[in-house]
Amino acid sequence: MERSDRSAYHATSRSPLLFAKTLAVLGVIGFSFAYLNVNILDIILSFPDFVTFFAANFIPASFTNIGTYLPLLVDTILFAVIGTYCSAFLAFFFGLLMSEQTNPFHWLRLVVRAFISFLRNIPILVWASLLVYIFGIGNMVGLFALVIATLGFLARSYADSIDEIGSTKLEALRASGASYLQILFHGLIPEFIPSWINWTLFSFEINIRASSILGMVGAGGIGIMIQTNIRLFKYHEAFSLIILLVLMVLITEFLVNQLRKYLM
Template identity: 35%
Template sequence: MSHAITRLPDEQIAPLIAHYDAAVRARRRHTLIMFGVIAVCTVLAAWMGEVKPDVFFAHADRLPNYFWSITPVLHWDTLGADLSEWYWNLDHWLKLLLDTILIAYLGTLIGAIGGFCLCFLASANLVKSPWIRLGARRFLEFCRTVPELVFALLFVVAFGLGPLPGVLALAIHTMGALGKLFAEVVENIDMKPVEGATASGASWLTTVRFAVVPQVLSNFASYGLLRFEINVREASIMGFVGAGGIGQDLVEAIRKFYYSDVSAILLLIIAAVMIIDLVTEQVRHRLLGFGGQR
């Protein structure tokens, strides 16, 4: 069956075509303005950051040369002896690596508890007072705005060298980061259980305990595990400022040009982070109900 195509008169088509062309021109103009703004911001950032392409290309070979320098010389005939010489201080490095993992674990645990306690006060759907929400949100912003290394430096001055400054620095930054993520999860819950608990006369704490926490607990645990992965990497460099962990030996090896030690420690850190990432990924998938899906 053939269908007749109705063609509008030219006097009706002309305004539509003109409107379409105007919209296309406006879209192109906005796109060009956007790219222009990005280009100007890039140039200004490069200028303020003193980015010098000629210097970069003149010394670009130094980084691969450094990686070539820290690569150990291994021979198949003497592989066992070469590996023993490469990891001559393995027992000590493993102990420091365990310290790093424990620093990350304790900092994550303390920070997650703090973020858990504050996230409900920062949620707009649970707290009607703007002053309470404002105070909780600004405090969490302060905690996550200051870098961990800055906190670690301050705590090293206050408490001396060792793992304690690293734990405190990670705990404060983790509390700020997880507190914001937890608050966003709480603000997206189903409010019907909350309304039902409130209508039955439950207190605010009881409502949070029985109507809110069961809805968000799996997401909280998932975010906590993800933050633990991040904190293991962050704890690895806490030793740069004397806050304990394997980073302290790493920065010493870098400064003293112990090339083989640098590569050995880096590989230990990479292996540890990869294993922790794989384990926590599986746990997070199970908590979120993914099971073995990918």
């Protein structure tokens, strides 16, 4: 009886605190809408106009030039492949330098982490816009932007995964006098491989979408053709490219999930 009374007391005492937290969250959301001058009612009321415009201008999709667009779709996929796995290769070494398990030099870890943080916190579209001024419009821009952005993300993810591998798993190798490379190949890498697979495949899925967006700022691939058709008011052809892009993303996600299950 006393235990049930105590539980009821704690539940009652937590209720005002929970209410206050909920009210605070709702207040922040409401302030954000008001500050940005976003009216949900206007959005809801304008939705029928959007549907009417889309149906009149985008439907049906035009696949008359589909043959000329398929190479651009292949470019987009290859951007993601090269960008992901080049950055995954480099990110592993940066991850070793950022981890306490593999790098005993505190000052070096700080320097590398600051550099990776710099790469990671600049949006990929900013990298692409900057690289356009260096390389001009083309595939090189998309590839470099993907590698830079993905390197920052993967290096941080790899380093965190390496840190999660308990030092006790490597202590036996150290106590037996194993060299750094022996500890790396026989102790760390076998434990790290599952995390490497998960993070790398996850980045590949993200880069498939990012590759199409990069094209809209002149970085090549199918995105640049979508942007061009929209600017020229060729909405039917733009819609066909959007359909191809959605199908590509869905197929990629399915194949990546199957590959993940197979590898794991």
